[in-house]
Amino acid sequence: MFKIVFLTSLRFYQRFLSPLKPPVCRYYPSCSEYAFWQFEKNNALFAFFLTFFRIVRCNPLFRGGFDYPKIFKIFKSDTLCFKPKFLAQKKLHFLYIPCEDKGFYLVKIIFKGN
Secondary structure, eight states: HHHHHHHHHHHIIIIIIIIGGOOSSEEEEEEEHHHHHHHHHOOOOOHHHEEEEHHHSSSSSSSOOOOEEEEEEOOOOTTTTOHHHHHHTTOOOOEEEEEEEEEEEEOOOOOOOO
């Protein structure tokens, strides 16, 4: 329930309010995209806290840079496959990269061209 409310309010912000102001986010992906991915893939309470701390860090006192969301998801061994032919078929939208604390970094794949 809360997830749907947060996701719809984030989409509203991204479509109608964000174009009215200049792009000033110090991180990639932007804070609103980071929040959307967190609420889409994680628990709502956990996503809220991670998004809150990300927004607090988005100021001139921090360097900025790449800050992909961490996703804590249980994968079955038969669903994990990193074969290059999936990339050729353009079916992947997100790539889960394992990190040191048993989680995954979520990286969005953007296809250009056809």
